[in-house]
Amino acid sequence: MFYTIDILGTIAFAISGVLVAMNKKMDLFGILIIAFVTAVGGGTLRDVLIGQTPVSWMKDMTFTYVILGSTVFAVIARNKINYLRTSLFLFDTIGIGLYTVVGVEKGLSADLHPIICIALGTISACFGGVIRDILGNEIPVIFRKEIYATACILGGLSYFLIRKLPIESDFVFMISGAVVILVRLLAVKFKIALPNIYRA
Amino acid sequence: MFYTIDILGTIAFAISGVLVAMNKKMDLFGILIIAFVTAVGGGTLRDVLIGQTPVSWMKDMTFTYVILGSTVFAVIARNKINYLRTSLFLFDTIGIGLYTVVGVEKGLSADLHPIICIALGTISACFGGVIRDILGNEIPVIFRKEIYATACILGGLSYFLIRKLPIESDFVFMISGAVVILVRLLAVKFKIALPNIYRA
């Protein structure tokens, strides 16, 4: 089941990359690269930082096939992709929930401090988008608006809190992933943002 | 012989970096760094992704000396470099041909899937230029125009096709490198580009 979720997240990330790349009038190769780095960039950075190489997408071809498929689909359906905006938002939100917890657990298995694990979870979930924006020559959108990374950080925190309870590890995984998803959904629904420090 | 070609490619990449950096009015240090990342950035990213560290240019000083020499030369001859444009284009094209096949073979020796090997070849050949453009605050040129990466992908594909024939491995290397070079030369000569998806 986690695997299915993972693939939904990958699809959402890849398509968000395609949309950004088309917005920048990139050619087909550029679109494919941006789809790819958006989908796997965060996990790749995480793997490189902790030294787990070759990085994970090089060892499991599913990601490559899913990204290629999503890219072809999104380019062909480019005029209709707007109808999917809500689904994509949901996939993306589910994706960051999952990626966050996967990143946290990779940090734990490398014996790192909880704060570092939370950072790795946030990197896994958010830095694909950061690299996408850098390649598109923009200041990364997650540095400027929306509760996005914050949802990942809160989910990572909850992982370490819940873990102390007498709960099976699968549930720890699911609940903390759900925290990421919930925080993001609530933040978008109620237009909650980080406090603005630029007034007066 | 491959080594000589490698050095020609390094010279072409380094000088292309110098030209971009001077265009951005960078100082001498900036010019040197851009020359360096253009020449070794792709191979460095490849090595980091598959975990072959310290990365290769740190272990063979030839690259460093060639890049330093090319940079000094290009800065001194900056008003006359236009006369060399055709040679540089040829060196660059030969360079990506060679880098592509070297990248493919590094992927094979790390036991990776052919598609990943082709990706590594393309990264080796093209991502020095991508990093150069990011440091110069531009959307990478290979995402926007020209058959460039596509030539590398086709060369990588041909590597795996030719390999099935009863041919010596040196020839597989040379023929697939030649495919990259040929595709690029033909694409430039006949102004072939990827299909434009932005019309109507």
Add this chain to the structure above:
Amino acid sequence: MFYTIDILGTIAFAISGVLVAMNKKMDLFGILIIAFVTAVGGGTLRDVLIGQTPVSWMKDMTFTYVILGSTVFAVIARNKINYLRTSLFLFDTIGIGLYTVVGVEKGLSADLHPIICIALGTISACFGGVIRDILGNEIPVIFRKEIYATACILGGLSYFLIRKLPIESDFVFMISGAVVILVRLLAVKFKIALPNIYRA
């Protein structure tokens, strides 16, 4: 003592990141990330290139705490930080002196050529700022002005010169760090820059 200096450098780097991020009107998360990459980005790149992973800040929590503290402080004191400009300049200069020599010694312990060691020292000291500027969508400031990287290169060179003298290794460390600091201070005081190659 070196540890204290290291922390002063980290503080200065983190605060310089905060200032750049606030200039770009980033939100609190963005500010924190920019503070972080400015402070640890150079050392992280160095560690990844030579394959010393997990990278060093993941293994010593002091850096994380110092960066978190400096960020909170700089955000709260944002209207008064101008009074600290001279101290910050000094911390930063001391920081690059130290980071340079630490980088050189990491290269030596990985058995790399002196020129590569000097490059690693310069990367350690300067590339946090480079990544900061890329994330803020600017051409890196050290590519355009000021003796900054050049001070690191000269300090690295002096390390290998002094090392040949019959001097204890602690002194080699201190003297070459001092060379970086001195060159930078003199360059700023006397407005020395790299030769301008763009005139006529």
